[in-house]
Amino acid sequence: MGPKGAFGARIASATVRPLAFTDIPHAWAFSQLQRFLEYKALAKGIPVIYVDAHNTSRTCPRRGHCKEANRVSQALFRCLRCGFQHHADLVTSINQPRRLGE
Ligand SMILES: [Zn+2]
Numbered sequence: 001m002g003p004k005g006a007f008g009a010r011i012a013s014a015t016v017r018p019l020a021f022t023d024i025p026h027a028w029a030f031s032q033l034q035r036f037l038e039y040k041a042l043a044k045g046i047p048v049i050y051v052d053a054h055n056t057s058r059t060c061p062r063r064g065h066c067k068e069a070n071r072v073s074q075a076l077f078r079c080l081r082c083g084f085q086h087h088a089d090l091v092t093s094i095n096q097p098r099r100l101g102e
Contacts, residue, residue, distance in 0.1 A: 053092070
């Protein structure tokens with residue numbers, strides 16, 4: 001991948017990736033953002049529900065195989081068991097709503 005491709009990947013990652021606690025350097029900033037999002041969502045009648053995001057980027061959305069090595073890189077997920085492969089952020093965004101039913 002040339003420099004242009006790498007740059008594009010960084011842009012995609014920065015715009016698509018769900019916000020994680022580690023994305024914000026100060027806990028107070030995260031808390032402030034959380035309150036702001038809650039306020040805006042509730043003002044529109046949108047319920048705010050929190051889910052545990054632990055291992056959601058390491059778990060295969062097909063059959064639930066969870067392994068640290070499934071996360072090949074910051075951007076890439078590849079299931080060691082079934083070979084399912086996609087952007088790790090997409091995998092997380094599939095897995096997180098499923099936690100609502102757990
Ligand atoms: Zn799999």
